[in-house]
Amino acid sequence: MKQENKKNSSYNKIRNNLYANVERHELTERKTFGIVALSALMLASILLFVAAMIETGSKKEYIYVFGDTEQELSEKLAFSDGVQYIDMVALATFCNMESIEKGFAINGTYIKLENGSSLATVNGFNVSLSEKVIIDEKHVLIPIEDAKKLIFGIDIDISGEKTVITATENIYMIAKNVEFDYVTDVSAYLEYINSKDQYISILANKQHSIGEDFSPAKLVEIPKKYRRTDRVLKLDLTAEKALEAMMQDMFALGIDDVCVQSAYRTYAEQQNLFNNYVNSEINKGLSRDEAIANANKYSARPEYSEHRTGLCVDFFVPSCMLELENYGYEGSYPNDVGFTETNAYPWLLKNCWKYGFILRYPEDKVDITGYSYESWHYRFVGLEVASIIHQTGLSYEEYLEIFK
Numbered sequence: 001m002k003q004e005n006k007k008n009s010s011y012n013k014i015r016n017n018l019y020a021n022v023e024r025h026e027l028t029e030r031k032t033f034g035i036v037a038l039s040a041l042m043l044a045s046i047l048l049f050v051a052a053m054i055e056t057g058s059k060k061e062y063i064y065v066f067g068d069t070e071q072e073l074s075e076k077l078a079f080s081d082g083v084q085y086i087d088m089v090a091l092a093t094f095c096n097m098e099s100i101e102k103g104f105a106i107n108g109t110y111i112k113l114e115n116g117s118s119l120a121t122v123n124g125f126n127v128s129l130s131e132k133v134i135i136d137e138k139h140v141l142i143p144i145e146d147a148k149k150l151i152f153g154i155d156i157d158i159s160g161e162k163t164v165i166t167a168t169e170n171i172y173m174i175a176k177n178v179e180f181d182y183v184t185d186v187s188a189y190l191e192y193i194n195s196k197d198q199y200i201s202i203l204a205n206k207q208h209s210i211g212e213d214f215s216p217a218k219l220v221e222i223p224k225k226y227r228r229t230d231r232v233l234k235l236d237l238t239a240e241k242a243l244e245a246m247m248q249d250m251f252a253l254g255i256d257d258v259c260v261q262s263a264y265r266t267y268a269e270q271q272n273l274f275n276n277y278v279n280s281e282i283n284k285g286l287s288r289d290e291a292i293a294n295a296n297k298y299s300a301r302p303e304y305s306e307h308r309t310g311l312c313v314d315f316f317v318p319s320c321m322l323e324l325e326n327y328g329y330e331g332s333y334p335n336d337v338g339f340t341e342t343n344a345y346p347w348l349l350k351n352c353w354k355y356g357f358i359l360r361y362p363e364d365k366v367d368i369t370g371y372s373y374e375s376w377h378y379r380f381v382g383l384e385v386a387s388i389i390h391q392t393g394l395s396y397e398e399y400l401e402i403f404k
């Protein structure tokens with residue numbers, strides 16, 4: 001009993017101590033809670049105040065100026081990962097772009113975009129974007145840097161408080177540095193295909209005389225297997241190497257019923273050729289002036305002939321020539337006989353740009369080039385220019401006017 005009392009008393013003692021501790025603790029807790037609550041309230045007020053200050057001090061919306069129209073984009077839409085975006089829908093409205101499935105088109109060129117993807121399709125080529133495309137119900141957002149790179153003819157100025165967009169009339173979507181495969185190993189020719197030499201950009205047309213004394217930088221012979229065997233044909237070195245690559249690939253595909261029948265011509269050669277055409281027109285019963293005018297539609301006086309640059313070739317089809325000879329045809333091969341019927345023609349139309357060549361006198365550009373359609377005449381301009389002309393469908397004259 002005594003022992004139990006003692007036990008009880010020590011229990012009570014412990015209990016009392018314990019309670020006292022709990023009470024003390026509760027008191028401290030209440031005090032702490034009060035301080036924390038007060039601090040939180042004060043902090044919240046400060047934060048609210050700072051937020052309010054920031055909001056009034058800086059823009060919450062980002063303003064894009066499209067001519068007379070302004071578009072406001074929230075920060076969430078205007079920026080992602082520190083990259084500034086532009087709304088293609090607003091840009092399309094501003095530039096009169098056409099809406100197509102998953103994208104926009106203008107002047108025969110187009111871009112296709114997919115939400116969340118950093119790959120775009122430009123004129124059929126895959127193009128990597130610097131950041132992902134963001135598409136919601138109202139917007140199609142792409143990074144401004146990519147818009148600048150891919151859309152020719154617009155300018156986006158981000159230096160001021162507002163983002164200002166200006167546009168020209170000539171807007172084109174252009175894929176740059178496109179990737180594709182050649183048929184064979186053409187690595188030895190790539191430096192020529194990719195040439196940016198000033199010489200290869202020379203313009204010789206009905207309005208631009210290259211003069212009487214003009215001569216190409218460096219002429220080399222076209223290998224026998226790629227030309228009419230009865231002629232020695234020369235080209236500018238760069239154009240010739242690119243031609244070899246193109247013909248090597250064509251031949252590898254079994255498209256070998258094709259060869260070059262005309263390339264570089266001297267002033268005298270071109271003069272003779274033109275005079276012959278004029279004479280044959282006169283023989284048809286035309287006056288001299290009429291004959292010159294007619295000949296000028298498909299040939300050129302020597303000062304204006306592209307063939308004198310050594311940068312272009314006329315193709316022909318040997319088997320067709322043979323056939324004509326078998327039927328008693330004599331003289332120079334009439335280019336327009338059958339070239340569009342060959343398998344070389346559609347292949348060239350689709351692929352010649354990869355080797356830096358363009359169809360120089362297209363069917364739909366007669367008014368601009370001043371030449372009748374020549375399915376056989378191809379001009380070397382280098383891969384970069386040829387790629388733009390291939391994507392835009394422009395004539396070389398238009399290209400120089402717009403892109404230079």
Ligand SMILES: [Zn+2]
Binds near residue numbers: 262307312313314377
């Ligand atoms: Zn020609």
